[in-house]
Amino acid sequence: xxxxxxxxxxxxxxxxxxxxxxxxxxxxxxxxxxxxxxxxxxxxxxxxxxxxxxxxxxxxxxxxxxxxxxxxxxxxxxxxxxxxxxxxxxxxxxxxxxxxx
Amino acid sequence: xxxxxxxxxxxxxxxxxxxxxxxxxxxxxxxxxxxxxxxxxxxxxxxxxxxxxxxxxxxxxxxxxxxxxxxxxxxxxxxxxxxxxxxxxxxxxxxxxxxxxxxxxxxxxxxxxxxxxxxxxxxxxxxxxxxxxxxxxxxxxxxxxxxxxxxxxxxxxxxxxxxxxxxxxxxxxxxxxxxxxxxxxxxxxxxxxxxxxxxxxxxxxxxxxxxxxxxxxxxxxxxxxxxxxxxxxxxxxxxxxxxxxxxxxxxxxxxxxxxxxxxxxxxxxxxxxxxxxxxxxxxxxxxxxxxxxxxxxxxxxxxxxxxxxxxxxxxxxxxxxxxxxxxxxxxxxxxxxxxxxxxxxxxxxxxxxxxxxxxxxxxxxxxxxxxxxxxxxxxxxxxxxxxxxxxxxxxxxxxxxxxxxxxxxxxxxxxxxxxxxxxxxxxxxxxxxxxxxxxxxxxxxxxxxxxxxxxxxxxxxxxxxxxxxxxxxxxxxxxxxxxxxxxxxxxxxxxxxxxxxxxxxxxxxxxxxxxxxxxxxxxxxxx
Numbered sequence: 354x355x356x357x358x359x360x361x362x363x364x365x366x367x368x369x370x371x372x373x374x375x376x377x378x379x380x381x382x383x384x385x386x387x388x389x390x391x392x393x394x395x396x397x398x399x400x401x402x403x404x405x406x407x408x409x410x411x412x413x414x415x416x417x418x419x420x421x422x423x424x425x426x427x428x429x430x431x432x433x434x435x436x437x438x439x440x441x442x443x444x445x446x447x448x449x450x451x452x453x454x
Numbered sequence: 455x456x457x458x459x460x461x462x463x464x465x466x467x468x469x470x471x472x473x474x475x476x477x478x479x480x481x482x483x484x485x486x487x488x489x490x491x492x493x494x495x496x497x498x499x500x501x502x503x504x505x506x507x508x509x510x511x512x513x514x515x516x517x518x519x520x521x522x523x524x525x526x527x528x529x530x531x532x533x534x535x536x537x538x539x540x541x542x543x544x545x546x547x548x549x550x551x552x553x554x555x556x557x558x559x560x561x562x563x564x565x566x567x568x569x570x571x572x573x574x575x576x577x578x579x580x581x582x583x584x585x586x587x588x589x590x591x592x593x594x595x596x597x598x599x600x601x602x603x604x605x606x607x608x609x610x611x612x613x614x615x616x617x618x619x620x621x622x623x624x625x626x627x628x629x630x631x632x633x634x635x636x637x638x639x640x641x642x643x644x645x646x647x648x649x650x651x652x653x654x655x656x657x658x659x660x661x662x663x664x665x666x667x668x669x670x671x672x673x674x675x676x677x678x679x680x681x682x683x684x685x686x687x688x689x690x691x692x693x694x695x696x697x698x699x700x701x702x703x704x705x706x707x708x709x710x711x712x713x714x715x716x717x718x719x720x721x722x723x724x725x726x727x728x729x730x731x732x733x734x735x736x737x738x739x740x741x742x743x744x745x746x747x748x749x750x751x752x753x754x755x756x757x758x759x760x761x762x763x764x765x766x767x768x769x770x771x772x773x774x775x776x777x778x779x780x781x782x783x784x785x786x787x788x789x790x791x792x793x794x795x796x797x798x799x800x801x802x803x804x805x806x807x808x809x810x811x812x813x814x815x816x817x818x819x820x821x822x823x824x825x826x827x828x829x830x831x832x833x834x835x836x837x838x839x840x841x842x843x844x845x846x847x848x849x850x851x852x853x854x855x856x857x858x859x860x861x862x863x864x865x866x867x868x869x870x871x872x873x874x875x876x877x878x879x880x881x882x883x884x885x886x887x888x889x890x891x892x893x894x895x896x897x898x899x900x901x902x903x904x905x906x907x908x909x910x911x912x913x914x915x916x917x918x919x920x921x922x923x924x925x926x927x928x929x930x931x932x933x934x935x936x937x938x939x940x941x942x943x944x945x946x947x948x949x950x951x952x953x954x955x956x957x958x959x960x961x962x963x964x965x966x967x968x969x970x971x972x973x974x975x976x977x978x979x980x981x
Binding site: 360361369370372394404407415417425430435 | 553554556557649650663664689692693695757758761762764765772776779780781782783786790791792793794795796797798799801802805810811813814815817818819827828830831832833834835836837838840870886887888914
């Protein structure tokens with residue numbers, strides 16, 4: 354077993370996913386089963402092998418000219434938000450009453 | 455008159471000679487969708503207004519004497535992870551149920567600029583996490599060949615829409631097989647180009663080092679022309695490349711003298727269905743008779759690709775899906791009392807079970823101490839797999855492999871996530887290496903009556919080799935059905951005639967050249 358129920362709760366908190374009662378047991382079992390299938394990756398002899406982080410050969414950082422171009426209008430972006438105020442996103446209070454952290 | 459069977463070339467010719475108008479093409483396609491999609495459920499959203507507007511523009515241009523552009527009149531649907539302004543882009547998730555695209559993906563724009571007529575957005579596994587389209591928040595898509603079976607996934611809606619003749623072509627995305635596996639299950643051509651050939655801009659990210667957009671069509675030529683319209687460097691995707699290739703010119707070039715590799719451990723893999731094994735052997739002998747040189751090659755690290763993929767995929771998904779916060783866009787939980795609860799409840803309620811599982815797995819695999827055990831070795835395995843392909847493609851010009859170990863499975867047949875992950879065993883390695891691959895239907899299994907396909911893989915940025923092999927092989931199977939019979943209970947309008955390659959075949963199923971019983975377990979198959 355790789356993960357305990359406590360681990361599952363910690364991961365959920367880190368990934369900002371609230372868990373409901375009973376879900377922890379199922380998730381623990383699912384995640385442990387999946388991690389078990391990944392075991393081969395821990396068993397290969399990879400000494401001297403460099404990692405490859407993307408599939409295109411010989412490509413390093415891709416830069417572009419730092420030129421200002423037209424982009425999405427503020428109103429267009431804000432139209433997707435549930436709550437806005439004075440041209441900005443409105444979010445719940447983060448300090449004081451109501452905060453649990 | 456139905457036009458659903460026409461090829462892109464036939465549509466273009468018909469428009470040029472005024473046999474029909476673009477408006478009639480839209481009407482006909484919407485009529486077909488109205489009949490067939492009741493039972494298939496490939497579409498999440500239709501956009502008739504956009505389609506008629508595009509048709510009006512095209513008809514006006516043709517009336518003004520302009521030549522029809524490359525995709526003129528081709529009806530098209532987009533996987534619902536592709537932004538198209540004026541439509542919702544839901545990724546089949548509650549998280550994005552009400553998200554209306556404020557912009558259009560580059561690959562979508564290019565098809566529209568080439569004259570395609572946009573019919574709507576197609577169902578998928580939620581955020582492309584799955585191999586059956588069963589994880590869609592909006593319900594399953596049914597396989598047009600057998601409504602009790604899955605269409606595959608994650609681009610199941612795209613494959614089913616093409617197989618049912620509801621669109622000429624459809625776009626999808628492929629992170630570990632999400633184009634090729636559903637294409638195989640639905641008996642259509644499905645192509646994932648080399649990573650970088652198509653811009654990813656505006657396609658919602660899953661695993662950004664693996665994701666590549668591609669095309670479903672009923673013929674190799676249709677797919678080639680669509681890729682020709684879509685490919686090229688895009689300043690909005692720094693990984694996009696100019697491949698400098700016209701893929702449609704490779705269709706018909708033949709395979710004489712081409713070196714085609716087969717991996718014996720794939721062809722004879724444990725768990726591979728006899729129908730698929732026999733279809734592969736038949737395809738090999740057909741290619742040989744066309745003058746190709748068949749060579750046995752090995753991919754010694756292929757086994758490692760699966761576990762590498764299932765490390766890299768969730769890690770990148772965890773990163774990509776961190777953007778969904780319930781504030782800027784997406785689902786917002788109504789009950790949150792503060793910012794922490796807003797994030798946690800919105801993400802818990804907005805994401806489905808599989809998405810939550812992958813996010814949490816990715817987070818774990820990237821955590822300190824665990825990263826060194828899984829993520830780093832996975833990226834090293836990636837080096838080995840890439841080297842395998844480099845070495846193989848020094849010996850051969852293309853590879854012929856299975857797409858899947860078996861034909862389409864029934865709903866609920868594979869319930870646990872681990873078994874589901876194994877259904878992409880032959881498709882995953884090339885996402886790791888970045889090569890292009892195509893699933894090509896070669897008939898219906900004698901025993902199963904379901905589509906059987908093979909996969910053609912090419913060297914990086916040599917996707918034209920894939921088109922040469924696939925087109926030559928396609929010509930060896932001229933009689934296979936391209937559109938699944940209508941099982942909606944409503945008689946569909948008669949099929950159109952036409953000179954195009956895929957216009958000669960209608961709804962009747964035909965048997966593949968060979969085949970026996972087909973009950974392999976998906977857990978087998980690993981080469």
